[in-house]
Amino acid sequence: MIEFDLIIKNGFIVLEKEIRKMDIGIRNGKISAIQDCVEGTAKREIDALNQYIFPGVIDVHAHFSEPGREFWEGFSTGSQMMAAGGCTTYFDMPLNGIPSTINKKALLDKASIGEVKSCVDFGLWGGLVPGNVENLKELAELGVVGFKAFLSETGNEEFQNVDDLTLLYGMQEISKLGKVLALHAESAPITSWLQNRKIKFGQLSADDYLASRPAIAEFEAVNRAIAYAQITNCPLHFVHISSPDAVLAIQKAKLNGMDITLETCPHYLLFNHDDLIEKGAIAKCAPPLREEEVKQQLVSLFVEGKFDMISSDHSPCTPDMKDSKMHNIFTAWGGISGGQFTLLSTIELVLQNNMSLLQVAKYTSTNPAHRFKLKGKGKIEVEKDADLVIVSMEPFKVDESELFSKHKLSIYVGHTFPCRIKQTIARGNVLFENGQINLGTRGEWLSIKALIDAV
Numbered sequence: 179m180i181e182f183d184l185i186i187k188n189g190f191i192v193l194e195k196e197i198r199k200m201d202i203g204i205r206n207g208k209i210s211a212i213q214d215c216v217e218g219t220a221k222r223e224i225d226a227l228n229q230y231i232f233p234g235v236i237d238v239h240a241h242f243s244e245p246g247r248e249f250w251e252g253f254s255t256g257s258q259m260m261a262a263g264g265c266t267t268y269f270d271m272p273l274n275g276i277p278s279t280i281n282k283k284a285l286l287d288k289a290s291i292g293e294v295k296s297c298v299d300f301g302l303w304g305g306l307v308p309g310n311v312e313n314l315k316e317l318a319e320l321g322v323v324g325f326k327a328f329l330s331e332t333g334n335e336e337f338q339n340v341d342d343l344t345l346l347y348g349m350q351e352i353s354k355l356g357k358v359l360a361l362h363a364e365s366a367p368i369t370s371w372l373q374n375r376k377i378k379f380g381q382l383s384a385d386d387y388l389a390s391r392p393a394i395a396e397f398e399a400v401n402r403a404i405a406y407a408q409i410t411n412c413p414l415h416f417v418h419i420s421s422p423d424a425v426l427a428i429q430k431a432k433l434n435g436m437d438i439t440l441e442t443c444p445h446y447l448l449f450n451h452d453d454l455i456e457k458g459a460i461a462k463c464a465p466p467l468r469e470e471e472v473k474q475q476l477v478s479l480f481v482e483g484k485f486d487m488i489s490s491d492h493s494p495c496t497p498d499m500k501d502s503k504m505h506n507i508f509t510a511w512g513g514i515s516g517g518q519f520t521l522l523s524t525i526e527l528v529l530q531n532n533m534s535l536l537q538v539a540k541y542t543s544t545n546p547a548h549r550f551k552l553k554g555k556g557k558i559e560v561e562k563d564a565d566l567v568i569v570s571m572e573p574f575k576v577d578e579s580e581l582f583s584k585h586k587l588s589i590y591v592g593h594t595f596p597c598r599i600k601q602t603i604a605r606g607n608v609l610f611e612n613g614q615i616n617l618g619t620r621g622e623w624l625s626i627k628a629l630i631d632a633v
């Protein structure tokens with residue numbers, strides 16, 4: 179008789195190609211059996227009757243701002259928030275912390291903090307900024323998941339956006355290193371010029387903010403980056419794409435054989451510019467939430483399969499930086515606090531649009547694992563890490579008291595999802611259940627060891 183650590187019985191398992199009611203047996207942090215009826219003893223059994231089991235979310239875009247600005251978020255609260263939302267692996271962005279992750283020392287310091295404080299596995303992005311092209315090699319050798327650069331201003335003096343030559347030299351080097359360059363693609367000249375004019379004329383409303391970051395700023399930056407990638411052969415990943423023309427430009431480049439992926443975030447598909455007007459700065463992000471009509475076009479492109487993955491871009495700050503009484507939207511921090519809701523949002527979107535729940539696993543786990551070569555993750559399969567999330571299909575209205583992020587300000591407060599996270603299991607440990615985090619296990623930094631051949 180096999181002895182398992184955990185058996186999950188009777189759940190609808192979201193596999194790669196089908197959803198089937200079966201049992202899962204877990205041993206030593208790995209999935210060791212998936213059968214109609216797993217025979218054996220176990221230290222613990224969970225009955226997941228009428229519930230769905232998804233592979234743990236891999237959220238490739240989060241800002242935890244530690245070290246240096248852990249009062250904005252941090253590995254401890256941030257990773258617990260991720261776990262509460264069904265995420266078992268996240269990638270932390272190289273900016274907002276101090277220092278930025280742009281050299282070996284900063285990377286290793288951040289990794290060692292994460293290894294102590296993170297309750298789930300994590301990867302770290304390295305930054306490409308003016309002046310650090312020569313550091314990219316050592317960062318790649320230590321196992322950054324990829325590099326990130328900003329084409330627009332970052333709002334962060336410790337992390338400068340790239341000029342065009344840095345972008346070209348950086349792409350050439352990243353291509354040689356066999357890594358992916360993630361881009362925040364909005365044109366710096368267009369957005370800065372428009373923003374400066376708005377501020378000069380005292381035009382400081384939500385509408386002015388939207389007008390200062392038009393879709394064409396994204397379109398221009400995406401096209402420029404694609405042209406540079408064509409010359410340098412650099413694999414690209416476009417983060418938080420928010421406008422239909424940009425999606426179509428990327429689609430065209432993919433059809434031409436270029437190695438490019440793109441993500442969008444739940445907030446671009448669930449919320450719109452009216453939320454910025456009504457809720458104020460908590461709904462401010464860059465690129466901005468779009469008008470309803472544009473949002474709907476973006477949802478259609480999601481339904482058509484034009485995105486590769488959904489990530490949160492969890493980018494919080496202190497409440498005073500989002501003060502709703504602020505009369506100048508330009509001075510508020512841009513970033514949505516939403517890391518807890520990537521899975522629930524994707525399920526909502528999929529159900530609303532009559533798509534299969536198989537798509538949820540693809541966008542939130544399988545495709546990210548494949549793109550970033552996380553060998554042991556991304557699917558519910560024997561021998562993969564036992565990173566699982568159990569979801570019940572009961573409506574869940576988000577209350578501030580249920581937020582695990584450091585600050586309890588989020589555009590999602592008051593939003594009702596059609597589903598709720600019951601349990602999150604990370605490497606076989608039941609990390610989240612009954613609305614609580616069970617601390618005691620630690621995540622691992624997915625450095626070079628974990629990043630081998632694609633799944």
Ligand SMILES: NC(=O)NC(NC(N)=O)C(=O)[O-]
Pocket residue numbers: 241273274332333334362418462463464465491493512513514
């Ligand atoms: N410095 C940031 O964290 N910026 C982030 N802010 C957003 N998206 O509003 C981002 O990803 O660009």
Ligand SMILES: [Zn+2]
Pocket residue numbers: 362417418464
């Ligand atoms: Zn960005």
Ligand SMILES: [Zn+2]
Pocket residue numbers: 239241271491492493
């Ligand atoms: Zn971001």
